[in-house]
Amino acid sequence: MRVVGATEPLVRARMVTLPTVGVLVGADSSCEVRLEDPAVSRKHATIVPVAEGFEVSDLGSRNGTWLDGARITRVVAPAGATLGIGNSLVQLLPEEDSLDIPPSEATSFGDLFGSSEPMRRIFAILERASRSSAPVLLLGESGTGKELAARALHASSLRRGGPFVVFDCGAASTTLIESELFGHKKGAFTGAHRDHSGAFAAAHGGTLFLDEIGDLPLSVQPKLLRLLERSEVTPLGARAAERYDVRFVAATHRNLWSDVGAGHFRGDLYYRLAVVEIHLPPLRQRKDDIPPLVRALLRANGASDAEVGGPQLERLLRYAWPGNVRELRNVMARAVALGMPGAKFGDMPILLRTDGATREPIAQADMPYIEAKEALLARFDRDYCADLLNRSGPNLSEAARMAKIERKYLYRVLERAGIRPRDTQGDE
Numbered sequence: 474m475r476v477v478g479a480t481e482p483l484v485r486a487r488m489v490t491l492p493t494v495g496v497l498v499g500a501d502s503s504c505e506v507r508l509e510d511p512a513v514s515r516k517h518a519t520i521v522p523v524a525e526g527f528e529v530s531d532l533g534s535r536n537g538t539w540l541d542g543a544r545i546t547r548v549v550a551p552a553g554a555t556l557g558i559g560n561s562l563v564q565l566l567p568e569e570d571s572l573d574i575p576p577s578e579a580t581s582f583g584d585l586f587g588s589s590e591p592m593r594r595i596f597a598i599l600e601r602a603s604r605s606s607a608p609v610l611l612l613g614e615s616g617t618g619k620e621l622a623a624r625a626l627h628a629s630s631l632r633r634g635g636p637f638v639v640f641d642c643g644a645a646s647t648t649l650i651e652s653e654l655f656g657h658k659k660g661a662f663t664g665a666h667r668d669h670s671g672a673f674a675a676a677h678g679g680t681l682f683l684d685e686i687g688d689l690p691l692s693v694q695p696k697l698l699r700l701l702e703r704s705e706v707t708p709l710g711a712r713a714a715e716r717y718d719v720r721f722v723a724a725t726h727r728n729l730w731s732d733v734g735a736g737h738f739r740g741d742l743y744y745r746l747a748v749v750e751i752h753l754p755p756l757r758q759r760k761d762d763i764p765p766l767v768r769a770l771l772r773a774n775g776a777s778d779a780e781v782g783g784p785q786l787e788r789l790l791r792y793a794w795p796g797n798v799r800e801l802r803n804v805m806a807r808a809v810a811l812g813m814p815g816a817k818f819g820d821m822p823i824l825l826r827t828d829g830a831t832r833e834p835i836a837q838a839d840m841p842y843i844e845a846k847e848a849l850l851a852r853f854d855r856d857y858c859a860d861l862l863n864r865s866g867p868n869l870s871e872a873a874r875m876a877k878i879e880r881k882y883l884y885r886v887l888e889r890a891g892i893r894p895r896d897t898q899g900d901e
């Protein structure tokens with residue numbers, strides 16, 4: 474059972490495990506679940522787990538116990554239901570979240586690759602979710618593939634013939650967000666010279682991807698909630714509501730649950746969006762995915778995917794990938810672009826970020842000292858040259874000037890590092 478401090482900041486968001494005998498909910502200190510909410514009665518309600526869900530009984534409270542907009546006295550609520558108790562929200566969750574779906578046999582879903590167990594579990598959920606129109610919430614660090622998952626979900630759903638509309642909730646001011654999302658009528662505000670249909674209308678018959686949902690201003694959240702509940706919207710300046718058929722997929726890299734606890738995000742909106750909730754794990758927690766991703770990225774960049782292994786792969790496996798798959802994609806694209814034509818994976822110039830927090834150790838005692846030092850120096854040459862050419866562009870005279878070495882010497886270093894500059898503009 475989750476307690477959400479939706480409109481009452483005094484109520485802490487928390488998770489409570491329901492004992493089989495149930496709990497008493499109220500403001501009194503004797504209650505197992507105590508809500509520090511002035512709208513909650515001293516002994517407000519009881520919640521008992523039963524076979525069909527949760528039996529909820531109101532104990533004659535002042536402000537009532539609410540389910541789906543109706544005041545209840547006694548009801549068996551299904552798992553996943555959200556109760557209104559005073560100004561607080563309480564969601565009733567099954568003990569084993571429905572996420573216990575066996576992993577899919579597939580190692581991809583649309584363009585999303587992954588053979589690790591966590592990714593195959595995600596594919597299994599996405600496969601099921603693509604058969605319905607239920608809202609999906611995608612959580613995960615930046616670059617873990619949230620947008621790709623949303624696109625793949627749309628492409629494999631029955632809505633694939635309809636539009637896929639991306640809306641970035643963090644990109645605009647509050648007024649702009651309202652008009653971009655819900656639309657406006659001519660004259661609704663200064664500068665509204667003509668009618669504008671928003672992203673919701675544009676996604677009719679398809680999917681609306683709400684990116685960075687955690688950045689949606691609190692003031693816009695009730696309007697989005699109504700839209701999710703009723704599938705209708707009243708554009709700014711309009712008299713009547715307009716109805717559209719839209720599937721919602723939202724994503725954020727933030728911890729939305731703690732945003733709810735902190736009062737920055739409405740708990741009721743969270744639950745509406747998170748009918749299916751999927752956590753995309755960071756790449757460092759599913760290193761099994763690195764070799765197949767590297768092969769796929771090599772192929773995508775027109776290089777051979779043979780011989781992915783050895784110390785070069787070990788380096789990639791040791792690295793923390795703060796930018797996740799996006800960073801891996803960029804690293805591989807650069808390695809192919811800067812490598813010799815037909816270069817083997819082991820000889821490609823692979824450049825990794827080595828800032829303090831994510832720095833991998835530069836040496837390991839897994840080979841003899843001289844060999845290890847030579848390998849490190851070779852890596853140094855490769856990384857230095859790759860970065861140098863990134864900075865200088867294709868002009869080798871400029872590169873030599875920046876590195877403060879003779880151009881002839883630079884040629885030798887580049888050759889040793891296995892780098893063939895693309896263009897030698899400015900060269901004799």
Ligand SMILES: Nc1ncnc2c1ncn2[C@@H]1O[C@H](COP(=O)(O)OP(=O)(O)OP(=O)(O)O)[C@@H](O)[C@H]1O
Nearest residue numbers: 584585586614615616617618619620621726798799
């Ligand atoms: N599992 C994956 N398989 C293949 N490519 C992936 C995978 N995950 C991410 N990518 C690639 O990484 C890049 C970033 O993915 P995407 O934009 O979907 O991430 P995101 O989680 O939405 O990031 P952000 O939060 O920064 O918007 C894209 O080029 C995408 O193709």
